[in-house]
Amino acid sequence: MMLVTLASHSSLQILHGAKREGFKTSIVVNKEREGFYKRFGFIDDFQAYKNEDEAIELINRNPDSVFIPHGSLIEYMGMDRVSKIKTPIFGNRKLFPWESNQSKKMKLLELSNIKTPIKFENPEDVDRIVIVKLPGAKGGRGYFIARSKQEVKEGIKRVLDQGLVKNIDELIIQEYVIGIPMYFQFFYSPILKRVEMTGIDIRYETNVDGLRRLPLDVRVEPTFVVAGNIPAVARESILPKAYDYAENFIKTTKEMVPPGIIGPFCLESVVTENLDIITFEFSGRIVAGTNLYVDGSPYSWLYWDEPMSVGRRIAREIKLATQDGKLDEVTT
Amino acid sequence: MMLVTLASHSSLQILHGAKREGFKTSIVVNKEREGFYKRFGFIDDFQAYKNEDEAIELINRNPDSVFIPHGSLIEYMGMDRVSKIKTPIFGNRKLFPWESNQSKKMKLLELSNIKTPIKFENPEDVDRIVIVKLPGAKGGRGYFIARSKQEVKEGIKRVLDQGLVKNIDELIIQEYVIGIPMYFQFFYSPILKRVEMTGIDIRYETNVDGLRRLPLDVRVEPTFVVAGNIPAVARESILPKAYDYAENFIKTTKEMVPPGIIGPFCLESVVTENLDIITFEFSGRIVAGTNLYVDGSPYSWLYWDEPMSVGRRIAREIKLATQDGKLDEVTT
Amino acid sequence: MMLVTLASHSSLQILHGAKREGFKTSIVVNKEREGFYKRFGFIDDFQAYKNEDEAIELINRNPDSVFIPHGSLIEYMGMDRVSKIKTPIFGNRKLFPWESNQSKKMKLLELSNIKTPIKFENPEDVDRIVIVKLPGAKGGRGYFIARSKQEVKEGIKRVLDQGLVKNIDELIIQEYVIGIPMYFQFFYSPILKRVEMTGIDIRYETNVDGLRRLPLDVRVEPTFVVAGNIPAVARESILPKAYDYAENFIKTTKEMVPPGIIGPFCLESVVTENLDIITFEFSGRIVAGTNLYVDGSPYSWLYWDEPMSVGRRIAREIKLATQDGKLDEVTT
Numbered sequence: 001m002m003l004v005t006l007a008s009h010s011s012l013q014i015l016h017g018a019k020r021e022g023f024k025t026s027i028v029v030n031k032e033r034e035g036f037y038k039r040f041g042f043i044d045d046f047q048a049y050k051n052e053d054e055a056i057e058l059i060n061r062n063p064d065s066v067f068i069p070h071g072s073l074i075e076y077m078g079m080d081r082v083s084k085i086k087t088p089i090f091g092n093r094k095l096f097p098w099e100s101n102q103s104k105k106m107k108l109l110e111l112s113n114i115k116t117p118i119k120f121e122n123p124e125d126v127d128r129i130v131i132v133k134l135p136g137a138k139g140g141r142g143y144f145i146a147r148s149k150q151e152v153k154e155g156i157k158r159v160l161d162q163g164l165v166k167n168i169d170e171l172i173i174q175e176y177v178i179g180i181p182m183y184f185q186f187f188y189s190p191i192l193k194r195v196e197m198t199g200i201d202i203r204y205e206t207n208v209d210g211l212r213r214l215p216l217d218v219r220v221e222p223t224f225v226v227a228g229n230i231p232a233v234a235r236e237s238i239l240p241k242a243y244d245y246a247e248n249f250i251k252t253t254k255e256m257v258p259p260g261i262i263g264p265f266c267l268e269s270v271v272t273e274n275l276d277i278i279t280f281e282f283s284g285r286i287v288a289g290t291n292l293y294v295d296g297s298p299y300s301w302l303y304w305d306e307p308m309s310v311g312r313r314i315a316r317e318i319k320l321a322t323q324d325g326k327l328d329e330v331t332t
Numbered sequence: 333m334m335l336v337t338l339a340s341h342s343s344l345q346i347l348h349g350a351k352r353e354g355f356k357t358s359i360v361v362n363k364e365r366e367g368f369y370k371r372f373g374f375i376d377d378f379q380a381y382k383n384e385d386e387a388i389e390l391i392n393r394n395p396d397s398v399f400i401p402h403g404s405l406i407e408y409m410g411m412d413r414v415s416k417i418k419t420p421i422f423g424n425r426k427l428f429p430w431e432s433n434q435s436k437k438m439k440l441l442e443l444s445n446i447k448t449p450i451k452f453e454n455p456e457d458v459d460r461i462v463i464v465k466l467p468g469a470k471g472g473r474g475y476f477i478a479r480s481k482q483e484v485k486e487g488i489k490r491v492l493d494q495g496l497v498k499n500i501d502e503l504i505i506q507e508y509v510i511g512i513p514m515y516f517q518f519f520y521s522p523i524l525k526r527v528e529m530t531g532i533d534i535r536y537e538t539n540v541d542g543l544r545r546l547p548l549d550v551r552v553e554p555t556f557v558v559a560g561n562i563p564a565v566a567r568e569s570i571l572p573k574a575y576d577y578a579e580n581f582i583k584t585t586k587e588m589v590p591p592g593i594i595g596p597f598c599l600e601s602v603v604t605e606n607l608d609i610i611t612f613e614f615s616g617r618i619v620a621g622t623n624l625y626v627d628g629s630p631y632s633w634l635y636w637d638e639p640m641s642v643g644r645r646i647a648r649e650i651k652l653a654t655q656d657g658k659l660d661e662v663t664t
Numbered sequence: 665m666m667l668v669t670l671a672s673h674s675s676l677q678i679l680h681g682a683k684r685e686g687f688k689t690s691i692v693v694n695k696e697r698e699g700f701y702k703r704f705g706f707i708d709d710f711q712a713y714k715n716e717d718e719a720i721e722l723i724n725r726n727p728d729s730v731f732i733p734h735g736s737l738i739e740y741m742g743m744d745r746v747s748k749i750k751t752p753i754f755g756n757r758k759l760f761p762w763e764s765n766q767s768k769k770m771k772l773l774e775l776s777n778i779k780t781p782i783k784f785e786n787p788e789d790v791d792r793i794v795i796v797k798l799p800g801a802k803g804g805r806g807y808f809i810a811r812s813k814q815e816v817k818e819g820i821k822r823v824l825d826q827g828l829v830k831n832i833d834e835l836i837i838q839e840y841v842i843g844i845p846m847y848f849q850f851f852y853s854p855i856l857k858r859v860e861m862t863g864i865d866i867r868y869e870t871n872v873d874g875l876r877r878l879p880l881d882v883r884v885e886p887t888f889v890v891a892g893n894i895p896a897v898a899r900e901s902i903l904p905k906a907y908d909y910a911e912n913f914i915k916t917t918k919e920m921v922p923p924g925i926i927g928p929f930c931l932e933s934v935v936t937e938n939l940d941i942i943t944f945e946f947s948g949r950i951v952a953g954t955n956l957y958v959d960g961s962p963y964s965w966l967y968w969d970e971p972m973s974v975g976r977r978i979a980r981e982i983k984l985a986t987q988d989g990k991l992d993e994v995t996t
Binding site for chain 2: 680874
C-alpha cells in the first residue's frame with residue numbers, strides 16, 4: 001500500500017516514517033518545490049501540481065492509498081477542496097470543519113473539562129491582557145496582544161485594514177494566560193485502544209522570541225509567526241493532568257464528532273505558576289513540533305523500544321489496522 | 333532483583349532504565365496516580381499508598397530490593413519518614429540531611445573550591461542584585477529577585493505572610509549572578525571509578541520564561557516555578573572546569589560525608605560572560621532535567637555505545653556492582 | 665589511517681565519530697587539558713603541546729593522517745601557524761583567509777544571492793539598529809548593539825580602549841535584523857555530490873539569554889558570548905530556501921575559492937516575521953552547534969538510517985573517498 005501526503009509542514013517526517021514501516025511513499029507537491037523534495041531518498045513517487053485544484057485531482061488518483069493530512073492541509077488547499085478528497089484519509093475528516101472554526105474548537109475543549117482561557121465576545125468586555133487571534137493555521141501571523149479594550153479595537157482596525165481578516169467575527173479574543181507555553185502532543189490509537197504522549201515542544205516564534213535579545217529601550221512590536229520548534233519535557237507531576245485532558249478530549253470527540261479523534265493531536269497550552277494547564281487551542285492532526293522527534297522523543301521511548309516519530313507512528317497504526325482488517329477504523 | 337522508586341519526578345525514566353537492564357520494576361505510588369502509571373508497560377509492580385506513612389511501610393516491605401531516591405523524595409515524604417526507610421537505598425543516604433540544609437549544601441560546594449555566589453547572612457548587608465530562596469525542593473515556588481535591602485525585606489515579609497516559610501533563618505539570600513543558567517549533570521561510578529557527564533539542561537520556569545513574550549510595558553511579577561526542562565550543550569572549552577568541579581565535589585563528599593556521593597548529581601550553575609562557572613546549588617540525586625535524555629544525551633554517547641539514560645545508568649551500576657559482589661559500595 | 669584534530673570546540677564529537685567509522689584517533693592537546701581528554705575511551709593517541717608552535721609541529725608529525733579543522737583552529741593557532749600545517753587537511757584550506765576577513769566573508773554570501781544585513785562602512789551612515797562585531801571567532805565577546813550613530817561611536821571607543829581590537833577597520837557594522845536566530849548546518853559531499861542539512865541550532869549566549877529572567881527595571885548591559893547551544897527545527901516550508909542558499913554558496917565557493925567548500929558549513933541566520941532568511945555570517949567548518957547531535961539530528965536521520973553526527977559524517981566522507989581513491993578530492 002502507498003501512503004500519500006501533501007508537501008510541507010511535516011511531510012518529510014510522515015514519509016520517512018512510512019518508509020521505515022515498509023510502505024511505498026508518495027508526495028503531492030507544488031511543481032516549484034519538487035526539486036527540494038527530490039533530495040530525499042525515502043520518497044518513491046512525485047505528483048507535482050501547478051495549482052490547488054490539480055493537487056486534489058492528483059490525490060484522488062490514488063484511491064487505494066491512504067492520504068495523511070497534516071496541520072497545513074486546510075491552510076494550503078482550503079476547506080472546500082479538502083472536502084473533495086475521495087482517497088481514504090488517515091484520521092477523522094469530520095473534525096476538519098470543527099478545527100477551522102475557533103468557537104467550535106474551544107467548545108470541544110470546554111466539553112472535555114479542559115481549562116481554557118476566558119473568551120471575550122465583545123471588545124467592550126475586555127478587562128485584562130488578551131491575545132487576539134486570526135482564523136486558520138497562518139502560523140500566528142497577525143496575532144496581537146492588547147492590554148485594554150482600546151488597544152483591542154485599534155488592533156482589530158489594523159488587521160482589517162491590512163486585509164488579514166475580512167470580518168471581525170472571524171477573530172477570537174482570548175485572555176492572555178500568564179505562564180509558559182507547552183505543546184502536549186498525543187496519539188490516540190483505536191487499534192491499541194490507548195493514548196500515547198508523543199512529545200512536548202515549544203514554538204519558536206519570530207520576532208517575539210528574538211526581541212529579548214535587544215536592549216530594553218529598543219521597542220519593537222512583537223509578532224508571533226511560528227518559524228520552528230524547540231524540544232522540552234514537563235515535570236512528571238503535571239503529566240497525569242495532561243493525560244486526563246487527552247482522555248477527556250478523545251471521549252468528547254467520540255460523542256460530538258464520531259468516530260472521534262484518530263491518531264495525532266496536540267493540546268496547545270500554557271502552564272501557570274500554580275502548575276495548572278490552560279489549553280488555548282488544539283490541533284486535530286500532526287503538528288510541526290513533532291518534526292523535532294524524527295528519531296523518537298523522550299516520551300515515545302516510554303512506549304516503544306524503537307525510534308518512533310509521529311510520522312512512523314501513523315504508518316504503524318495503518319499497518320496494524322491493515323493486519324487486523326480494521327483499516328476503516330483509522331480512516332474516513 | 334527488583335528496583336523500586338517513588339512515583340513522580342523521574343520515576344518513569346528510572347523504571348524504564350531498570351527494565352532495559354533486565355530488572356523487575358516496582359513503583360510506590362499515590363493511589364490517585366496509580367491509573368496514570370499503569371499506562372506504561374515497563375512497570376511490573378504497583379504498591380499504592382494513601383498516605384506518606386503507608387508509603388514508607390510499602391518501601392520497607394521490599395528488603396531484598398534496591399530503592400532509587402530522586403529529587404522529590406524528601407519533598408514528598410519529609411526527612412523523618414525518609415530516615416525510616418530500611419530497604420537499601422542506591423546512593424549515599426547520609427547526604428540527605430546535607431541537601432536539606434542550604435548552609436551545609438553551600439559549604440560542601442565551597443570546600444570543593446567551586447565558585448559560588450556571595451551569600452548574605454543579613455538583609456542589611458545586601459549591596460547588589462540578590463535572589464532569595466526558600467528551603468526544600470519546591471520547584472522554585474516563592475523565590476524572588478531583589479535589587480536592594482529594602483526589596484529583600486519586603487519580599488521576606490511577603491513569603492512569611494503567605495506562610496511559605498515559618499522562619500527567616502530558613503531563607504537563603506544569594507548574589508544574583510548575571511549570566512545564563514546551565515545545569516551540569518554528572519554520575520559518579522564507584523564501580524568504574526570515574527565520573528561521567530550525563531547531560532546539560534536548562535530549566536523551563538513559569539512564569540518567568542513566558543514573560544519575555546509580553547510587550548515591555550506589561551509588567552508582571554516573575555515567578556520561578558520549574559515546569560519542565562530544555563536540552564543544551566556547553567562550549568567544549570568550559571567542560572574541563574565543570575569536570576574539575578565534579579571531581580572536587582566527589583572528593584569533598586568522600587571526606588565530609590563518607591562514603592561520599594554515589595551515582596547522579598547535578599551542579600546547578602550560571603555561566604558568566606567571562607565563561608566562569610558559578611554554582612549556586614547542587615542536587616545529590618537524579619534531577620528532573622535528565623528526563624530529556626531517555627534515549628541518551630550528547631554526553632552519554634561519549635561514554636556508551638548504547639542509549640544510556642541516567643535511570644538506566646543507575647540500573648547498570650547496580651548490575652555491575654552485583655556482578656562484582658559490591659552492592660554495598662553503591663547502596664547505603 | 666588516523667584522524668587528528670586539535671582539542672576543544674568539537675573535538676570530542678569529531679574523534680567520537682572517527683572512532684565509530686573505524687579510524688585510529690589522535691588529539692593534539694594543550695598539556696593542561698590532557699587530563700580532561702583522557703577521560704574518553706575513543707581517543708587512541710595524545711599529542712600534548714606546551715605552546716602553539718609545538719602544536720603545529722605535532723600536527724606535522726602525522727603526514728599520513730588527515731587533520732580535521734574546526735571553528736576554533738584559527739582562533740587558537742593564528743592564521744600564520746595554520747598556514748604551516750603540512751598534514752592533509754579535511755576541507756578546503758584556501759577558505760581560511762576568506763573566513764578570517766569579515767568583508768570577504770560577506771562577499772561570498774552576497775555573490776551567492778543570499779540575503780545579508782545591510783553593512784555600514786562608516787558610523788556616520790548608521791540610520792537603524794545595528795550590531796557591531798569584532799573580528800575572529802571570539803565567541804561574540806565585545807559585540808554590541810547600537811541604536812544610533814552616536815551609540816556606535818561610543819561603543820567603538822569602548823572596545824578600542826579595552827584593547828579588544830586595534831583598528832577600527834577590523835570592526836563590522838551590520839544592520840541588526842529583527843527576527844529569531846537560526847543556524848542552518850550543512851555538509852557538502854564531493855563524493856556523494858550532494859548537500860545534506862545536518863541540523864539547526866540556536867546559540868545560548870551569556871549574558872543576553874539570561875537577562876530576560878531579570879525584572880524589567882534591572883538594567884544590565886547585554887553581552888553575546890556563546891557558552892552553548894540549544895536544538896531546534898525549522899518550519900518545513902522555509903527549508904527549500906535554506907537549501908537554495910546552501911547550493912548557491914557551494915557554487916560560489918567553487919568559482920571563487922576552488923575547489924570550493926568541502927564538508928561542513930553553517931549559514932548563521934535570522935528568520936524574520938516574513939519568514940525571510942537573512943544570513944549574517946557563515947562558518948566554513950564544523951560549528952559547535954553540531955555538538956548537540958552526537959547521536960544524529962532530526963535532519964541527519966532523513967539521510968542516514970544510522971546515528972550520524974557531523975564528526976562521524978566527516979569520517980564517513982574520508983572513508984568513502986579513500987575507498988574510491990579520491991582522498992585528494994576532500995583534502996587540501
